[in-house]
Amino acid sequence: MEQRKLVVLGIPWDIDTEGLREYMSKFGELEDCIVMKERSTGRSRGFGYVTFASVDDAKEVLSSEHILGNRTLEVKVATPKEEMRAPVKKVTRIFVARIPQSVTEATFRSHFEKYGEITDLYMPKDQGSKMHRGIGFITFASADSVENLMSETHELGGSAVVVDRATPKDDDFKPIGRMPLPPPTQGGYGAYNAYISAATRYAALGAPTLYDQPGPIYGRGDPSRRTSKKIFVGRLPPEATSDDLRQYFGRFGRILDVYVPRDPKRTGHRGFGFVTFAEDGVADRVSRRSHEICGHQVR
Known part of the structure; x- marks a missing residue:
């Protein structure tokens, strides 16, 4: 055509x-x-x-x-639909947030190894207290393990935890503030350390309204600390899809990836998503504007 x-x-x-x-x-x-x-x-x-x-x-x-x-x-x-549609990725890694302090690494492993062989496990620890930070990462040998566990809810130490696929690339995330990275021998999860991804921030801290008054940790503080290619989009209406985000934000620049996490407890998404642009600086410009998707104001 x-x-x-x-x-x-x-x-x-x-x-x-x-x-x-x-x-x-x-x-x-x-x-x-x-x-x-x-x-x-x-x-x-x-x-x-x-x-x-x-x-x-x-x-x-x-x-x-x-x-x-x-x-x-x-x-x-x-753009032809087949080019706009993000390729389906076989995810073998998950991140888990809101883990109670009473949960040990052994308990963490025991709960999830029933879904399949675990090839790597990492629970970031606070350098001062040596306690874990309430989050952890697990890599399975098979992507089927991730798909099976994502269809269920999970409890650790008597409390519900948040589980999601861990798909961000290392170069999309940078350490924030004074939180040091773990040594390379700890499984290569430095890019995820200390709640540095927006996805982990959300899962660890709770509802999307926490993004309504974003501070430096959400990319609106010191410009030198920003991640300039990826944006967080909150308050997504239930009918919004990843294609809607791709169509809307595609007007601002070429898009590398769109990710809208699904809600394992019901059909639909969790009310937020992420858009990664190809060029530096686009995300910063986009974040300064107001936006409507499917007739609803988003954050």
């Missing part, structure tokens, strides 16, 4: 397919036009697709500025 199919972002919520068709028809003959809607409510999702009969007409649209209703539209060449 060459460059005749375009994606239109930022469509006002009250504009339907016919409204978009009427506007885009000014630039040439259309073969197809659609504003995407939510399946459950029928509401607009704020973006759509138009396919022009002529490549030249499509190029004219790409080179022009567009204002529809009270919004400025962003128009780009549509």
